[in-house]
Amino acid sequence: MPDTLTLLLTHQKAPQIRRMLNHWREFVPVEDILIAYGGPPPEFRHLDHDQRILIDSPRLKTRDHQRQKQSYQDLFHAAREWLRGKDYRFVHFVEYDQVPVQKDFVSLHLAFIQTEACDVAGFHVVRVDGTSNPHFLNHAFDPRFANFWREITVRENGSVVLSMLGTGSFWRRDAFDAVAGLRDTPPVYLELFIPTAAHHLGFRVRGMVRQQRFIQNAGELQSRMGELQAAGAWSVHPVKTLWDE
């Protein structure tokens, strides 16, 4: 029985995605990879991979991601629909430039989820409500932001806001389905929306603190992949150029 679906978001061209899948097949069965394609629709037809969905969403295709409040809701929802009726128990969401380097990285994630008894495991998970966090402060200006969490929360404190890097996260299926099922949400940047929604729906969100030095929000780590793997990295981000010729 398949256990973990890898939900791989990319906007690269077909030849690059072929190389990407060749790398990934050394880590997970390729049939357990669902490509979520955010590139141009004509290119989508050229992808040589059966498990794929086209995400033609203006909320995904932002230029200034933070200020335009980029959202993965349409992507998560499309993946949820694709998953309907399938037996996957976990979902590993990952952007194309977060690259696995440890052979057993899926089982390492699963062990983390079990040990922490959590539902969502991510990187750079922090609580930001009431702080100087620029994303929080900008969202706090919009009353719909606080109202939304108060409306959906199953917790006592509806004011908690979490932030998590959007590049990759590991989910129990029920948590993923619940967050992906939220529709017509107010504009909230994905790094706030995803962990905060999971939290207020009652799920436990934990940060993989020991791994987060390998997951950075800027730069290019392709030349350091071997070194970081030796240092204990499960995966590395950002590696944007590995798929180029």
Added chain:
Amino acid sequence: MVAAFDRLPIALLTRIIRIILLRCAHTFGVRLKDQRTGESLGRVLIIPFRGKLWIIGLTASVRPEFLPQRRTTYWKQDLGFSTHPDPDFPSINRTGVSQGSAGRGPND
């Protein structure tokens, strides 16, 4: 010199000023300490402006808070900054616990 500045696009000029200001903040600014962990939060410039304070160069996500005092003083209070603890809330769905029960996390 003035003519050279005239030719610079406003956006570029703003960017240059911001970079210089941040460099000054991180070099000459006041050193802040996380009141919860004791760790350094780096250097920042604090500038009073229209009844508020501009904090320039702060990179951590911190909460401002007036600090408890050993003695009662009417002339001075300390304003400090602290981060939240790492999020460690229980899973309500999985454990069936409700808020206020034994499953309550340290952040609640």
